[in-house]
Amino acid sequence: MRVFENVGEIIGNTPLVKLNKLSLGLKAEIVAKLEFLNPSGSIKDRTALGLLLSAEEKGLISKGATVIEASSGNTGIALAMLCATRNYSLILIMPEGIREEKKRLLKFLGARLVFTSTMQEAREKAKEISKQIPNSFFSAQFENSANSQIHKSTTAQEIWRDTEGKVDIIVAGVGTGGTISGLAQGLKEKKKEIKIVAVEPATFPHKIEGIGAGFTPPLLQKELVDEIVKVEEKDAFLMMRRLAQEEGILAGVSSGAIVWASVEVGKVEKGKLIVAILPDGAQRYLSI
Structure with missing residues (x-):
């Protein structure tokens, strides 16, 4: 089959x-x-898969972990989809001006959302939150070379x-x-x-x-x-x-x-x- x-x-x-x-x-x-x-509707499926696979291969993420990311929507949606298959929790930090369709979809997928004014603020907030939550992994799509490597x-x-x-x-x-x-x-x-x-x-x-x-x-x-x-x-x-x-x-x-x-x-x-x-x-x- x-x-x-x-x-x-x-x-x-x-x-x-x-x-x-x-x-x-x-x-x-x-x-x-x-x-x-x-499958989740965007190119960011590749990015999310690359970020998680790289972290798993390097032992940077453990069972039941909380994944944290700054996203304008699509990477967040892709991460939420993949986290569901891997039993990870997900916290997303995003600019508040993101379209309602994306917010609803993220909530439907079980992600917790935190809003900021800009994407730069979202990146800084994601780093801050990742330091406060035990057993968390900041996937850092803007800096993580696994992002470009998957493409x-x-x-x-x-x-x-x-x-x-x-x-x-x-x-x-x-x-x-x-x-x-x-x-x-x-x-x-x-x-x-x-x-x-x-x-x-x-x-x-x-x-x-x-x-x-x-x-x-x-x-x-x-x-x-x-x-x-x-x-x-x-x-x-x-x-x-x-x-x-x-x-x-x-x-x-x-x-x-x-x-x-x-x-x-x-x-x-x-x-x-x-x-x-x-x-x-x-x-x-x-x-x-």
Whole structure:
């Protein structure tokens, strides 16, 4: 029987899908990697799995432990899913402006929530709480190299395999810096001329959840990033809707920003294959 032991085993191997209508008239071809098809609905399933596996392998987390993390939502949701399968408790510290859909889902999964004003404050609060609670593990997604390593060993390898090495450009958002740094490490080892394009909000504060934390994340390897594209909120929201209505792809607002940036890159990069990383789904943003 082809039966998986738990939901953690079905993380990854997400598909690449052509953006047919949105690529019309461009010099390049755009394909989207649908990371929202991971079991909890986002690319952060990979991150959460990497953080927990690394901690377990190093003996940093023990049975019945409390996991503590600062998250804008998706890493928290992924951790809550995986903690449920491993019998860990979870405390999440997050900015209070996070969308209600994410808060409800986290509570439904059994996470305890603590709110702060900003993501930087959430990081500091998470460190503080982890020192106060016995048998706790601060997973530290913004600093923990296991975050970028999981993308180097899985996401990057999948893209290389599925494009048969023909990928030319990666377009990805910058939140913790783990995804884009891991992708850059894994793919530039195979093809050093691959171009890495980072996507950030044009303003701060902003409403493009999941990217643009308001500080330079320690994991971000800026020397591996070849170009930065800044996206306005209105363009991200519009492209999110266009993805749904023109391509039938139910992706979230950061995906909208990433595809908008991919289209801009595709206007000038003749004959190139662009892979856009779509982090999460539209269902978490329907209150927009």
